[in-house]
Amino acid sequence: MSTETPYVLIKGGMFYAHNSQGYVHRVELAEIYTKEYAERHARSCSGEVVAKPATDFLHDTHAIDSIIERLEAMRAAVIRKGTAELPADGGPES
Numbered sequence: 001m002s003t004e005t006p007y008v009l010i011k012g013g014m015f016y017a018h019n020s021q022g023y024v025h026r027v028e029l030a031e032i033y034t035k036e037y038a039e040r041h042a043r044s045c046s047g048e049v050v051a052k053p054a055t056d057f058l059h060d061t062h063a064i065d066s067i068i069e070r071l072e073a074m075r076a077a078v079i080r081k082g083t084a085e086l087p088a089d090g091g092p093e094s
Helices: 035-043 062-081
Strands: 007-011 014-016 049-053
Touching: 007 035, 035 049
Parallel strands: none
Antiparallel strands: 007 014, 007 049
16 A cells, blocks of 8 residues: 555535545545646646645544444445455455
């Protein structure tokens, strides 16, 4: 995993969501980008989009830990149901 600070993109006070799935209010759910990509994308949007380090909005790990726990529970439920599309090695998807 990279040690580079992740960046987020913000438009109209909302963060770009993961995988181009709209916008989210919580930074913990936002897509993350490299600094170079985020700044280049923001420049191409005529001032409507701002690139900022995700760490500008994150102050502790409690919210992140809570989301990870919920996602792990959901993933386990999908696997138990037998509908999961797991990667070839059976590990977490990247």
